[in-house]
Amino acid sequence: xxxxxxxxxxxxxxxxxxxxxxxxxxxxxxxxxxxxxxxxxxxxxxxxxxxxxxxxxxxxxxxxxxxxxxxxxxxxxxxxxxxxxxxxxxxxxxxxxxxxxxxxxxxx
Numbered sequence: 001x002x003x004x005x006x007x008x009x010x011x012x013x014x015x016x017x018x019x020x021x022x023x024x025x026x027x028x029x030x031x032x033x034x035x036x037x038x039x040x041x042x043x044x045x046x047x048x049x050x051x052x053x054x055x056x057x058x059x060x061x062x063x064x065x066x067x068x069x070x071x072x073x074x075x076x077x078x079x080x081x082x083x084x085x086x087x088x089x090x091x092x093x094x095x096x097x098x099x100x101x102x103x104x105x106x107x108x
Contacts, residue, residue: 023092024083026095027079027083027095027098030095030098030099031075031079031098031099031102032047034075034099034102035047035072035075038068038071038105039068041107042064042107044064047068047072050064050065050068051065051068051069051072052065053065054066054069060108063108064107064108067105067106067107067108068105071103071104071105071106074103075102075103078101078102078103079098079102082098082101
């Protein structure tokens with residue numbers, strides 16, 4: 001007689017949780033890559049580097065960093081709104097649509 005090893009069985013609920021986690025990871029990776037690309041428009045290495053210039057003694061660097069941080073906060077809010085809409089039953093956007101729906105930065 002054949003017996004089932006229940007430790008290897010994946011339920012539909014587990015599959016749904018794993019699919020959701022994978023989708024969220026994809027959105028987060030796309031979001032982080034977008035932030036890095038925006039920082040790189042001004043020759044900073046990435047989103048973390050530009051943020052380190054907020055208190056810079058160089059007025060241009062400080063202004064760019066402050067603009068970036070303010071924009072990043074708006075972009076995060078947009079990201080969370082989009083993901084909440086999907087959680088609420090809205091159709092999940094493609095990664096391109098997700099990024100396109102983020103606000104644009106207003107550089108000084």
